[in-house]
Amino acid sequence: MTKDTIREDSTTYDAIVIGTGISGGWAAKELCENGLKTLVLERGRMVKHIEDYPTMNKDPWDFKHREMGSDESRKNQKVQSRLWNGALTSPVNKHWFVDDIKNPYNEVKEYLWIRGYHVGGRSLMWGRHSYRWSDMDFEANKKDGHGVDWPIRYKDIAPWYDKVEEFIGVSGENLGLSQLPDGKLSPPMELNCVEKDLQKNISEQFDDDRVLTPGRVAHITGDKTHEGRSNCQYRNRCMRGCPYGGYFSSNSSTLPAAERTGNMTLRPNSIAHEIVYDETTGLASGVKLIDAETKEKLFFKASIIFCCASTLGTTSILLQSKSKRFPNGLGNDSGELGHNLMDHHYGVGASAEVDGFDDKYYKGRKPNGFYIPRFRNLNDKTKQKNFIRGYGYQGGASRTNWKRAVSELSFGNELKDELLKPGPWRVGMSGFGECLPYHENKVSLNYDVLDEWGLPTLDMDAEVKENELKMREDMRDQAVAILKSAGYKNVVGHLGKAVQGACIHEMGTARMGHDPKTSVLNKHNQMHTVPNVYVTDGACMTSSACQNPSLTYMAITARAANHAANALKKNKTS
Template identity: 80%
Template sequence: MKDNTITEYPTKYDAIVIGTGISGGWAAKELCENGLKTLVLDRGRMVKHIEDYPTMNKDPWDFKHREKQNPAELKNQQKQSRLWGGGLTGPATKHWFVDDLKHPYQETKKFTWIRGYHVGGRSIMWGKQTYRLSDLDFEANKKDGHGVDWPIRYKDISPWYDKVEEFIGVSGENLGLSQLPDGKLSEPMELNCVEKDLQEKLKGQFEDNRLLTIGRAAHLTGNAMHEGRSNCQYRNRCVRGCPFGGYFSSNSSTLPAAERTGNMHLRPNSIAYEIVYDDKLGIASGVKVIDAVTKEHIFFKADIIFNCASAIASAAILMQSKSKRFPNGLGNDSGELGHNVMDHHYQVGASAEVNGFDDKYYKGRRPNGFYIPRFRNLGDKKTESKDFIRGYGYQGGARRGNWKSAVKELSFGKELKEKILKPDTWSVGMGAFGECLPYHENKISLNYEKLDEWGLPTIDFDVEYKENELKMREDMMNQAIAMLKSAGYKNVKGHNGEAIPGTGIHEMGTARMGHDPKTSVLNKYNQIHTVPNVYLTDGACMTSSACQNPSLTYMALTARAANHAAKVFNKNKTV
């Protein structure tokens, strides 16, 4: 794009962080706590913890149509409403998700890009499942020849996993599994009676020793103190924003920590679109921003830049950052920028009815389910699959339906009262999250023919799942069926929905880490190989996807990279 007149901001910062989500919040916290004067940019509006969660305490009857969205009101969120039967864009949460008409993108093949443009980003709406990667994951590319080798191993990131887990608060159970390393966990949430039954019935049933545990979730439990936050209240309204700070978000946790240092300048409504490269110095000199409200163009200078805008947006910023040295995008000597898009494929599994527990109940709305860790292709014959490589894990739960939100209707009719007070039968279900291989041809590109309202190029997606993922999905469904049948449950039904990239909301890989600048964008500390004062630590950096929810890894990589940057800066006052 052609710049309008650019205002150069007079202050030079030690660091600039682009984005305030899972990764950006951690970059801000670590840089500020290490003494760096840090400008933190977000393209969206300001969201203050507690006071800017408008539906946090509303009950279903407080909405005009309970929590259902009028279909006529979905015209601006057609793509954002693809998930969960449109549940994300209902009246309780639609304000967190973007207007698709205002923020368009194109799909060569169907891709669901879920976004939240506000301070805190998707850290407000994330699923909070929090699992470590292992060397099974970090070594996979090298062993089977897909993608490039990770430049790190588990030992490099393990202490940073420790640091992140202790700060954000992760509840769960350590299992001593090599494919799911133990963590710094607080007391686990409790499985209900049917989940415990399935847990017991799985023991010893399968040669690969699969097991069930409560999910590891970024919810506070136990007695540890976390400044400004209290334990999870089991309301299960997390996606609305939690006034208790019971789950981790940037708004309740990392951004307040950065603010307490006095070193953070947070600027919302600031659309970063170019990282400026200084040909003479051979490093980046700052970031160009459009004020989302006034449309003013501003150039902010800094010694260090952390690009944490999300996997797609961060890559797009680098792709737009062209110069004589980098005509194809900042740091793109390898040609890999924008390629190797990955997501976890899901919407496949099984469900069943469970008899024998009609006298059992549960209390509260636990915001977490059970987890069955990966048991495929662990490096031995017992777990090897002949049809596909890599693996998957399951998330699921058991419940009695149709009564938990019905208290308000107790004033309507005797028959309805009696029906509401009699719980439904028990059901149990599980859905798998599978690994996607890094394919070079799965890519994004910039479309300069279709600009957004700020004159920036929109994004074209050309991403699909291939034979390995589709073969894996068959096993994901069949093994879910097998486990529920082995438990003796009734009416077992498998499901294998359409596999659409993006629906896992775990997009990754567009600026991958690697050893070689000829085949990767970032080095082992998440620095651009050829522009060492620019770091990228969100999902774009991922070299492979593993099958675990990735946010914990983003946070650990960010903390590690920010401390590396601060250490070098404080030693040399430059990177």
């Protein structure tokens, strides 16, 4: 067998799922529970729940340099270490993030592509904030003329939000807000005393729909049971992998559910790079991959294919999937594949010191703070002249600790005694703003720069534009106004540089829409022109809203997987 020989596997599966993260896990669960024999492909290594979380129980003194990384330890993760002052490449979690030397990409414009190649993907490292979209979000493109109209509305996705929230466990409180629909929530994580004070001040000082609430996060609270998982233990070591399954991940939740059916075949170390199009049937016939361990080239056949490899991973595969019928990438008649790349813009907000609570503290390490939902451009009263769409805030309050000693110039008993006392209270908040779907924000294949598998890399060509930059000024100014209105001291606003990808909420590039001439996918997440191929990760998004998108990915995936399963069953019996 020559190195270019592709070995065809003898099994024909009902479905293939590419990717095991937030979306891939849900696709696997729903397809398998519907009785479909499903092959689940992951390009990275195997990660078993609990067994493969090496730092889950380690304390700072268990690391050579406590939890600090070094230039030497980050030499192969230069991209990942550009975010959050290198926090992603700390010894506690650097093993989850890719080697940038082995996994290159090309920055036409500055772009941070944060990736984790392993079973579970970024579901192990995500921020866990879980907010529904509203009709305001699904209707925005149509109303203001940016992008194309979503082919679905809130009513289409609402029952799937219900299903997802009840299965994964989302804690929070319902508010009755039109811009943030209520959900199937378990009890919220309690705000601490300063967060409650800020909540009270906002309700008293503002009359424009500003409200502070505990963040809605995918952490189990309350009395409901979740098979194989237990309630959040308030360890705040989530990104290391939670041995309790206290927060949702594919590894602790959806993949075990799929495995329990007996219908899942999980194949890690499988680098999918092409979906094969059959000119005779007008459908996709299967997936080509490279085995990362043996270097063998393989072809697996299936009736249905789900693309859940992450926004940019999926789009790279689709762009590489060329044929006589689709010379520019599978299903790319519209020319929109790779375009309309979005992320949220953040790194802007304010912080302050808070007096009056020195006699109060808190118990545990709550892995969550507060959320202030969107309050701009909701109606005529809140309409802004300088920008459209809106933003929300995430934040929290805490007492500073021993780390404040870094700037101390003295040593001795007096200093040590002082460091044993809780420091002053501080509160901070950071905005998460919507990015518009610009056609010129795009990714494309670069065949001059290949990866270690001989596959083309991606050129990133995206930036924030005028609407987002004007929004950012308001995000800073209103954060300052909120903290000042509460009477806090030393209020400082910050307005950092907005870099695409830095929020790790990449979306778009294979958008849904009504018209095959202007979109890639239909209302069921099927390719308009290749209906047995579904795309349900962030690539399918038609706009970005300002809420964290993962809950919507999961709901969209569950909906599409059930549509695919029903369609296959109907086809088999007709």
